[in-house]
Amino acid sequence: MRLFLCRGLLLAGFGLLTFAAQAQTAAPTKTDSINIRRLYDEALLRGQSYDNLRHLTGRIGARLSGSPQAQQAVDWGKLTMEKLGLDRVYLQEVMVPHWVRGAKEKGEIKPAKGKGIELNVCALGGSVGTGGKLRAGVVEVKTWAELAALPAEKVKGKFVFFNRPMNPTYVETGRAYGEAGDQRRNGAIEAAKRGAVGALVRSLTLAHDDFPHTGTMRYDEQVAKLPAAALSTNGADQLSQLLKADPGLTFELEMSCETLPEVKSYNVVGEITGSKYPAEIITVGGHLDSWDLGQGAHDDGTGCVQSMEVLRLLKATGLRPERTVRAVLFMNEENGVRGGEKYAALAKATGEKHLAAMESDGGGFTPRGFSIEAPAAVVQHMQQWQPLFVPYFSGAFEAGHAGTDIGPLKDQAKALIGYRCDSQRYFDLHHTAADTFDKVNRRELELGGASMASLIYLLSKYGL
Structure with a gap:
């Protein structure tokens, strides 16, 4: 009996040690710091967000749901992600309102x-x-x-x-x-x-x-x-x-102004398949539609180009994600959220497993950190990574609202995450004719993409 007791104590002790080791695996390492530095270097030296935004806003312009420009943006988004050499690029059909000014x-x-x-x-x-x-x-x-x-x-x-x-x-x-x-x-x-x-x-x-x-x-x-x-x-x-x-x-x-019959449109989706856990999905996105008065630069062209840039940065640095990372350019956030609702409905219908979803829809200003919509334990888990972001002045990890388009995923994902940047100028431009490309700073925009890619890298490596 004593032998069995000792053996039981040894097994119990081994189990506790194993649990402790697993609990500490999300703690940042020197390798993580080096890899995040690589992501930032790539973004600041060769980032493509700014040039992509120049094309989206200058060649296409405002993209109100149902408009010809919205369809042009869909075509552009699909082509741009195909050029990145992703594992998969596709469209999700969605019916959207068609209001004209x-x-x-x-x-x-x-x-x-x-x-x-x-x-x-x-x-x-x-x-x-x-x-x-x-x-x-x-x-x-x-x-x-x-x-x-x-x-x-x-x-x-x-x-x-x-x-x-x-x-x-x-x-x-x-x-x-x-x-x-x-x-x-x-x-x-x-x-x-x-x-x-x-x-x-x-x-x-x-x-x-x-x-x-x-x-x-x-x-x-x-x-x-x-x-x-x-x-x-x-x-x-x-x-x-x-x-x-x-x-x-x-x-x-x-x-x-008047409302016309609904129009067929699309979410644009591109993804890199996870190397270890391909069935676990991390979504990052912004909304492709905009209001019709300006060029939809900060709202939300910046979020779209940053989301695509996350995938490019992971590929360019050779940091293949362990979980599947999917960029989504959502359609119809401004006047219906049809794209976000359709994405969540399709994910549920096909039994997809979403680990987390991140949204950038607060402009392309200087990054400050992230707001996390999740149970307290998940928020605390992610706050272990704050020290890695402090050198880049984006270390605010706080509980809070994540975003409109990813909101329908609330019951499917373990965490919803909002990319947060300096908000002081955003509502000066929001929904106006002043929301144009010239109001976006290249460096601020590329720093934001690097910040998002860094958190996606950690989520992919450690999970939740």
């Missing part, structure tokens, strides 16, 4: 006396048109409670002007955007419930300029569909000031 919108303040004042406006994505010129009085609100408290006669037959600014005291600008975004998304619905004729919304930016910001909005089939337009922040401030002096002024809006 039409002629340039017009907005004008009509004072009771004096000359009209033109404002820069743009239709919110998905809005109906005005059917000619629509002129009405204006009532300004900053909160839903203010709107609810107004007597019916103060709202009926007027434009509701939603003028709540983003909170400038938040250092994390995405938080300010999220809090103010409800008025853009739901403004037309709430205005319709009160008998208004249209919705005017302050642009979602902390900048004070003349660029109106578009973005998706919603309708409720239970109430009328009202035209909804964004005013630039300067225009919103001007309208607010004039309303105080002249509450009886009117506003004239003209928009010819």
Whole structure:
């Protein structure tokens, strides 16, 4: 019995040692540091993200879902990944909305006396048109409670002007955007419930300029569909000031936007098969579609070219991943998330095993780190790798929202990861005509691709 006991203790001790060794295998090594340095060197010396972005934005331009330019972007993405010599490149078919802006919108303040004042406006994505010129009085609100408290006669037959600014005291600008975004998304619905004729919304930016910001909005089939337009922040401030002096002024809006029948489009997918665990998939992606006002450079051309660059960097450095790494250029993030939903549905239907998914959709600015949407134990597991990223100033590994397109994978992947870069300038450009190639810095963009590739390398090597 003593012999069996000793043997049992020895086996138990061996098991504990084995478990301890396995638990420590995710700790970074000198080899990892060297390999990450190789990825950064390759990106900074021979990176292709910037030149790919130049082509996408300059030769193709804005890529609203359903447009000819969106299809051109699909063709370009497929060809570009095929040139990388990946193990597999293919398309995933998806039906997408097809909304068109039409002629340039017009907005004008009509004072009771004096000359009209033109404002820069743009239709919110998905809005109906005005059917000619629509002129009405204006009532300004900053909160839903203010709107609810107004007597019916103060709202009926007027434009509701939603003028709540983003909170400038938040250092994390995405938080300010999220809090103010409800008025853009739901403004037309709430205005319709009160008998208004249209919705005017302050642009979602902390900048004070003349660029109106578009973005998706919603309708409720239970109430009328009202035209909804964004005013630039300067225009919103001007309208607010004039309303105080002249509450009886009117506003004239003209928009010819409309929604056409859905169109067949595609996600573009390229992958490197894992050398040891090919059935375990790590996805990295950005969205190929963009709004139609600028070139869709930071939103989200940068995310697409960085995702493709992850695969190129792994191949160029000879660091073949142990798990399958798949780059996805998602279609229709801006006004439907159809591509993200289709990708997740296909993965579930075919029984694919997703270890993790990473998304880059915050611009191509200086990398800061990653936000991780996963159980606390998984977040802690990944935080072991922070020291490897500190020399590159991208060592922030924090729990938080990962991304819209990979969100549908939440129940399939062990971790969803958002690439995070400096956010202070992003919402100055987001959804505007100013989102153009010249606003992207080559070095910042290539550093971001290297940061993403480095984390993908570690995920592939150690798993979760």
